[in-house]
Amino acid sequence: xxxxxxxxxxxxxxxxxxxxxxxxxxAAARVVRQYERGVVFRLGxxxxxxRSPGFNMIIPVIDRLRKVNMQIVTMPVPAxxxxxxxxxxVRVDAVVYFKVVDASAAIVNVEDYRFAVSQMAQxxxxxxxxxxxxxxxxSNREKLNQGLELMxxxxxxxxxxxxxxxxxxxxxxxxxxxxxxxxxxxxxxxRRARIINADAEFQASRKLAEAAQQMADTxxxxxxxxxxxxxxxxxxxxxxxxxxxxxxxxxxLERGQQPTAIGDAGPHHD
Numbered sequence: 303x304x305x306x307x308x309x310x311x312x313x314x315x316x317x318x319x320x321x322x323x324x325x326x327x328x329a330a331a332r333v334v335r336q337y338e339r340g341v342v343f344r345l346g347x348x349x350x351x352x353r354s355p356g357f358n359m360i361i362p363v364i365d366r367l368r369k370v371n372m373q374i375v376t377m378p379v380p381a382x383x384x385x386x387x388x389x390x391x392v393r394v395d396a397v398v399y400f401k402v403v404d405a406s407a408a409i410v411n412v413e414d415y416r417f418a419v420s421q422m423a424q425x426x427x428x429x430x431x432x433x434x435x436x437x438x439x440x441s442n443r444e445k446l447n448q449g450l451e452l453m454x455x456x457x458x459x460x461x462x463x464x465x466x467x468x469x470x471x472x473x474x475x476x477x478x479x480x481x482x483x484x485x486x487x488x489x490x491x492x493r494r495a496r497i498i499n500a501d502a503e504f505q506a507s508r509k510l511a512e513a514a515q516q517m518a519d520t521x522x523x524x525x526x527x528x529x530x531x532x533x534x535x536x537x538x539x540x541x542x543x544x545x546x547x548x549x550x551x552x553x554x555l556e557r558g559q560q561p562t563a564i565g566d567a568g569p570h571h572d
Contacts, residue, residue, distance in 0.1 A: 326362065329362035329363075330359050330360055330361065330362050331357065331358075331359060332353070332357075332358045332359070332360055332367050333356070333357055333358070334353055334354065334355045334356060334358055334369060335355060335369075336355045337355075337371060337372055337373045338355065338369045338370060338371055338372060339352045339353065339354065339355075339369070339370050339372055339405040340352065340353030340354075340358060340367050340368070340369050340370075340405075341353070341367070341368045341369075341370060341405050341406055341409050341410075342360060342365050342366070342367050343365065343366045343367075343368065344361070344364055344365050344366075345364060348406055348409075348410060349365070350406075352405050352406060353367065368409055370402055370405040370408055370409060371402065372401060372402050372403075372405070373401065374399055374400070374401045374466060375399070375400055375401060375416065376397060376398075376399055377397065377398045377399075377400070377416070377419060377420060377423070378395070378396075378397050378398075378471075379395055379396040379397060379398060379420070379423045379424055379427055380395065380424065381393045381394065381395035381472075381474070382394055382395070382424055382427045382428045382431065384428050384431035384432055385431070385432065386431060386432070386434055386435055386436050386439065387432065387433060387434055387435050388435045388436055390436045390475070391476060392431065392436065392439065392473055392474060392475055393473075393474040394427060394430075394431055394439065394470060394472070394473050394474075395470075395471050395472055396423065396427055396450065396468060396469060396470045396471055397468070397469050397471055398419060398420075398423045398454065398465065398467075398468050399465070399466040399467045399468070399469075400419055400454075400458065400463050400464060400465045400466055401463070401464055401466060402415065402462055402463055402464075403462060403463070403464045404462030405462065406462065407460070407461060407462025408461060408462035408463060409462075411460055411461050411462060412460075412461040412462075415461045415462070415463050418458075418461060419454065419458060419461075419463060419465075422453075422454050422457060422458065423450075423454055423468070426450050426453040426454050427450065429453065430446055430449060430450055430453070434446060436475075439470070439473050440473060443469075443470050446470060447467070447468050447469055447470060450468040450470070451465050451467065451468045454468060
């Protein structure tokens with residue numbers, strides 16, 4: 303009888319120990335996802351190394367695990383209003399792509415690395431607006447994006463954050479400036495059109511001068527050209543056809559009348 307009681311007590315102790323073990327395991331077990339890293343604080347101090355993805359154990363009550371997302375974060379930067387270097391008021395918004403590369407620094411060195419990156423991006427964007435001309439904001443964005451990236455990345459390195467890319471999304475202009483730019487663009491297009499037309503007229507006049515010189519050197523070419531023109535006009539089935547008298551024909555008739563005129567002008571004898 304005494305042995306049965308001891309066996310029951312042993313089984314009870316085993317069951318109690320198993321329950322304690324389950325509770326301890328539940329309290330100590332932590333799962334870190336593939337895109338996360340775990341930073342362990344033991345009595346307030348960081349314990350190296352940073353926990354990698356998978357199943358991890360900590361000491362309950364004494365340890366505290368903080369998970370840090372290592373994925374690339376897409377953060378829109380609110381539109382910032384400023385005056386450009388050439389005194390134009392604009393509103394510019396952007397987007398920042400960044401990720402955490404040092405989980406411990408992102409937790410220890412800065413209170414909220416997302417908020418810090420956002421504020422730094424807004425400050426840098428206003429600074430870029432003040433240093434740039436309007437034409438640069440509209441047409442040279444790649445260079446400005448690189449400048450923004452460098453301005454944000456310099457302090458972010460100490461926060462355990464790496465800036466992957468910064469993109470200026472939109473540049474909003476006042477309505478008066480939009481109308482002024484539209485008039486300027488229209489005037490520029492009209493100027494180019496006039497230059498093109500003038501150049502075309504100049505080239506056409508040169509070709510016509512060359513053709514006229516060629517016909518003057520070869521009178522028969524003028525007759526052939528006249529014949530081609532008559533044939534082209536006749537093909538249009540017009541009811542009336544007016545033909546000009548060739549200048550060469552008039553000159554031929556003049557040369558034929560010159561001897562007669564000279565003979566009539568001679569002296570007469572009674």
